[in-house]
Amino acid sequence: MSETLENLLQETRQFPPPEALAANANVTAAAYDEAAADRLGFWEQQAKRLSWAKPWDEVLDWSNSPFAKWFVGGELNVAYNCLDRHLAEGRGDKVAIHWEGEPGDTRTITYADLHKSVCQASNALTNLGVQAGDRVAIYMPMIPEAAVAMLACARIGATHSVVFGGFSVDALSGRIQDASAKVVITADGGYRRGNPSALKPTVDEAVAQCPTIEHVLVVRRTGQEVSWTDKDVWWHEVVDAADPHHEAQPFDSEHPLFILYTSGTTAKPKGILHTTGGYLTQVSYTHHAVFDLKPDTDVYWCTADIGWVTGHSYIVYGPLSNGATQIMYEGTPDTPHKGRFWELVEKYKVTIIYTAPTLIRTMMKWGDDIPAKFDLSSLRLLGSVGEPINPEAWIWYRQNIGRGECPVVDTWWQTETGGIMISPLPGVTAAKPGSAMSPLPGISADVVDDTATSVPNGGGGYLVLREPWPSMLRTIWGDDERFIDTYWSRFEGMYFAGDGAKRDADGHIWLLGRVDDVMLVSGHNISTTEVESALVSHPSVAEAAVVGATDPTTGQAIVAFVILRGTVEGGDGLVKDLRNHVAKTLGPIAKPRQIMLVPELPKTRSGKIMRRLLRDVAENRSLGDVTTLQDSAVMDLISSGMQGSK
Numbered sequence: 001m002s003e004t005l006e007n008l009l010q011e012t013r014q015f016p017p018p019e020a021l022a023a024n025a026n027v028t029a030a031a032y033d034e035a036a037a038d039r040l041g042f043w044e045q046q047a048k049r050l051s052w053a054k055p056w057d058e059v060l061d062w063s064n065s066p067f068a069k070w071f072v073g074g075e076l077n078v079a080y081n082c083l084d085r086h087l088a089e090g091r092g093d094k095v096a097i098h099w100e101g102e103p104g105d106t107r108t109i110t111y112a113d114l115h116k117s118v119c120q121a122s123n124a125l126t127n128l129g130v131q132a133g134d135r136v137a138i139y140m141p142m143i144p145e146a147a148v149a150m151l152a153c154a155r156i157g158a159t160h161s162v163v164f165g166g167f168s169v170d171a172l173s174g175r176i177q178d179a180s181a182k183v184v185i186t187a188d189g190g191y192r193r194g195n196p197s198a199l200k201p202t203v204d205e206a207v208a209q210c211p212t213i214e215h216v217l218v219v220r221r222t223g224q225e226v227s228w229t230d231k232d233v234w235w236h237e238v239v240d241a242a243d244p245h246h247e248a249q250p251f252d253s254e255h256p257l258f259i260l261y262t263s264g265t266t267a268k269p270k271g272i273l274h275t276t277g278g279y280l281t282q283v284s285y286t287h288h289a290v291f292d293l294k295p296d297t298d299v300y301w302c303t304a305d306i307g308w309v310t311g312h313s314y315i316v317y318g319p320l321s322n323g324a325t326q327i328m329y330e331g332t333p334d335t336p337h338k339g340r341f342w343e344l345v346e347k348y349k350v351t352i353i354y355t356a357p358t359l360i361r362t363m364m365k366w367g368d369d370i371p372a373k374f375d376l377s378s379l380r381l382l383g384s385v386g387e388p389i390n391p392e393a394w395i396w397y398r399q400n401i402g403r404g405e406c407p408v409v410d411t412w413w414q415t416e417t418g419g420i421m422i423s424p425l426p427g428v429t430a431a432k433p434g435s436a437m438s439p440l441p442g443i444s445a446d447v448v449d450d451t452a453t454s455v456p457n458g459g460g461g462y463l464v465l466r467e468p469w470p471s472m473l474r475t476i477w478g479d480d481e482r483f484i485d486t487y488w489s490r491f492e493g494m495y496f497a498g499d500g501a502k503r504d505a506d507g508h509i510w511l512l513g514r515v516d517d518v519m520l521v522s523g524h525n526i527s528t529t530e531v532e533s534a535l536v537s538h539p540s541v542a543e544a545a546v547v548g549a550t551d552p553t554t555g556q557a558i559v560a561f562v563i564l565r566g567t568v569e570g571g572d573g574l575v576k577d578l579r580n581h582v583a584k585t586l587g588p589i590a591k592p593r594q595i596m597l598v599p600e601l602p603k604t605r606s607g608k609i610m611r612r613l614l615r616d617v618a619e620n621r622s623l624g625d626v627t628t629l630q631d632s633a634v635m636d637l638i639s640s641g642m643q644g645s646k
Ligand code: ATP
Pocket: 262, 263, 264, 265, 266, 267, 268, 269, 270, 309, 384, 385, 386, 387, 388, 389, 410, 411, 412, 413, 414, 415, 416, 436, 497, 498, 499, 511, 513, 514, 606, 608
């Protein structure tokens, strides 16, 4: 990308917070002033949300930057903060997790139940020889034992590495080897799309390539046949029989809590290391601030998988540290029918839902009549994470899920940032559809040009973080050099996130996708996000992915891949109409050279569009790394359509 990024999309709609929410909000505008006046003092205040066994001596040690230490000298136990503390305060009978299996089986787990299971799992892991500092891989379906396993590791100071339960043998063994894990915790299988889907055979094959693994701890979920080796032990034999008493020992604030690999949207995944005190402080605070969580009355549901950072920070550590009651769902959104999510919202009277643009656009594609069949009146707040949310998808979410009343919080963050960084505050911000709005209190995000100078309002460039934050990654596991090269070399003294952004006339931040994806068309830097949003604003379009392909006259030309809404019929007339619609919305420079109507888009397992693969298709290259691709058949469909169109 050269100097700045064009700013083509003009969006003027704005939605102030509902009055009742604003009047009773957990966090008010004063938080911005407090943090601006004394950033470290502000975070020190937030750290007091937690229970520390030993107070810190210093809030931040940045002397060896970019290697940060937060709450230096402090000691705490993460599981104690998520469980024991609530029991001590008389909340043991409160429901922590309403779990719903895909076939419709359910479990209600109180904080006392969860505490007991975590204590037993901690004792069982200790009996298997796991000690503080060891690494444990977790390869699980979305069952409560996944959260129990994470918390048990945290409780005994073992560093967990959760690997998404849909990944292949190679992805799993690569991650086990990278972290030299000692134990894998898994299940026989889980339910996906109406059928039991096996996990154990993948683990068996992976473990055969991983000599560091001493034991495999297996939860029985589906009851399917599994082969057994002398490393294998059943969860129900060793955990259920273990002593339910376990005294949590405090760990240093910088003790490694987990390693988690990024989604692999842009490149080979990186093993991101998070530690204890700063991480828990920021996820607890941001969950309280951004979702306005009222633990006594809210029913919270984050639809992410535990295998992604969203599942770590906003299913396990944020909500549980705040004593939330939440929903955990095992399966897919279309099993046994496409209204499953809304049926769950109705059943459990969910008040806060946190999901991803990919899901919102899928629901748009399926049609408005599906959510309309359910009573969604309990909802009071809607969240989005994972990709830029197109303004039209934002509006659809607010109208069709949020009755046109619920605030939408579009939260920007990354595996690397550990917690939410840029987001509206639901009781403060008059949100604009498609904008993540402002850095949270205590966060110094900025948009800069090539020379690291802040762009003025109306300008676009690189999103950077100027100051360290408590839940920042500490390094890439085992590779400090790559940590420095990847994040701290582009701009002196700043963390560069890899994303492009613009600042609008009011100074609000709009994410514009990855800078690697920015298209250079006849000397103009055009973001994929803006062209995609223009396409999605057409009433026939549910989802769009845009890439720049080499072009002899314009340098790069815009190629768009489009999924139509429910019943819309495609054809040359519609394609022409869509090209003109983009030209009218953004200007002629953004008119796509080619639009392909496709049934699906290539996505990572976490649901993000993999533009780099579409670029490979558009430029007739062989495909790059596809290990985190959700469904490889999609690429064959798209490539054959592409050749047919030439
Ligand atoms: P990799 O780094 O391996 O390519 P990844 O970046 O997709 O994978 P994650 O850490 O899961 O891995 O995703 C973080 C990225 O997701 C951000 O850098 C950004 O591009 C995108 N993102 C997340 N939330 C938002 C949001 N609210 N608006 C815009 N983009 C978002």
